[in-house]
Every structure is written in C-alpha cells, then in structure tokens.
Amino acid sequence: xxxxxxxxxxxxxxxxxxxxxxxxxxxxxxxxxxxxxxxxxxxxxxxxxxxxxxxxxxxxxxxxxxxxxxxxxxxxxxxxxxxxxxxxxxxxxxxxxxxxxxxxxxxxxxxxxxxxxxxxxxxxxxxxxxxxxxxxxxxxxxxxxxxxxxxxxxxxxxxxxxxxxxxxxxxxxxxxxxxxxxxxxxxxxxxxxxxxxxxxxxxxxxxxxxxxxxxxxxxxxxxxxxxxxxxxxxxxxxxxxxxxxxxxxxxxxxxxxxxxxxxxxxxxxx
Numbered sequence: 001x002x003x004x005x006x007x008x009x010x011x012x013x014x015x016x017x018x019x020x021x022x023x024x025x026x027x028x029x030x031x032x033x034x035x036x037x038x039x040x041x042x043x044x045x046x047x048x049x050x051x052x053x054x055x056x057x058x059x060x061x062x063x064x065x066x067x068x069x070x071x072x073x074x075x076x077x078x079x080x081x082x083x084x085x086x087x088x089x090x091x092x093x094x095x096x097x098x099x100x101x102x103x104x105x106x107x108x109x110x111x112x113x114x115x116x117x118x119x120x121x122x123x124x125x126x127x128x129x130x131x132x133x134x135x136x137x138x139x140x141x142x143x144x145x146x147x148x149x150x151x152x153x154x155x156x157x158x159x160x161x162x163x164x165x166x167x168x169x170x171x172x173x174x175x176x177x178x179x180x181x182x183x184x185x186x187x188x189x190x191x192x193x194x195x196x197x198x199x200x201x202x203x204x205x206x207x208x209x210x211x212x213x214x215x216x217x218x219x220x221x222x223x224x225x226x227x228x229x230x231x232x233x234x235x236x237x238x239x240x241x242x243x244x245x246x247x248x249x250x251x252x253x254x255x256x257x258x259x260x261x262x263x264x265x266x267x268x269x270x
Contacts, residue, residue, distance in 0.1 A: 008077045035063035068234035116188040118195045124172040128247040134169035
C-alpha cells in the first residue's frame, strides 16, 4: 500500500501500522527502546501533542529501518510543517510531488546472506529488460556465468519471493525496490563488495570509455563528516535508481561508488 500521508505524524503512524501487520510483536514500547527515546515522547508525537524534530525523526526512522528516500521524505514533511515561509513550503511540496513516495522491500541480513553473490541481483534486473527470456542458457550467456549457477540463483530468489512466476516466465517483484542491509560488517557482505570491485576491474579491460564511466575524487574532510557523506551517497543512489531503472530497457548496468580514506589516521575504526 502506498503511503500518501501529508504530515510527519500521519506518515510515521502509517508506517508503524504497516510494520505491525507484518510483525505482531512490534509495540510502541519496543520501538521507543530501539530508537533510544522515551516511550511517552513517541506517544505524544503520534497523537499530535508534540511536534517532531528532525533529530527525533531520524532516530525513529532508523529504528523502523527506513530507507534513505523514506527518511528524506519524512524530513521534507517536517520542513513543511515547521517552515513559516509559504514559498519555501510550496517549493518542498513541489519537490515531493515530482517524486514517488518510495516503497522498499527490505531484505533481512539472514536472507541477504543467501543471495549475496552478484548474479542474484543481476538476474532480478535482467528480468526487466524488454527481450528477457526465462531460459537458463540465455541468462547464462547474457551474464557470462554457468547454467548451473543461474539455476541455483533462480531457485534461491524464488524461495525468498524476490522472483515470482508469471506464466511460463518469471519476473522480479513488481511493486518495490529491494533494499539490502546497511553498515553491516560480515564476511559475505565484504565478499559482495569484492565481487563488484572485481567486475569493475574487468570492465576496464572489456569496455571502451564510451561504454562506461569511472570517476575518481580525492576529498579533504574529517571523519565526523562521514555519516553525512554516506547519507548523501545513499540519497543519490535512490534518486539515480528512481530516474534510470525502468522496465523494458535493453541492458543491465552496474553503478559502484567507493568512498574510503587514502590517508592513515589515528581513528582506527568507525
């Protein structure tokens, strides 16, 4: 169901209710504990007796496992509610109206472990191309992998309801983007990143500059800026995906952006 709420309170109430339908054990008390806020404060926000601040909204949103676009939409609604400038409010409303309110199918870390290898998400994207064939040999040829690897990947995707039957064919889930866990340091997550880095290295040898785009940028900043930098990258990815990922196109492209320290630091871990 699409969340078309017009106030921050309505938006949060809708999302909490949606999650309660999927998880009957979810309670406001548990949500408050996860968000690190007082349960009474959360209740006052939801009943409209307390105005929500951006900082509190982000804590609640993260506890609800919101994606970056959902967080941004919530912050936009707060800006509209708090702003006294009619022109500024209308500007934000216009920006929201130009966007789709995002719906994301979030994968648990346990399920991501099963489909961490790159070919799973490549197959999901490949089903959206206009000449897609639900033929393991055809898929294997398009992705440059073995037929047995295709069959195994398709079986896993179907088991997780990420790939659904459609007559004699199959397709990726239609009504939601698939969002993977963030800020997780597990061996299979690192392996997923390594695989994509290797694919990027291979692309340097295979494709001409007209067929690819590689960008490098060295930035002078503090570690304290990293959370905001990561947030902006995720917003960029969401917006890029919304604007360019469309069914009925010809090819599947992979976008990778790497941000990491080039200099040694006294800060050992983040």
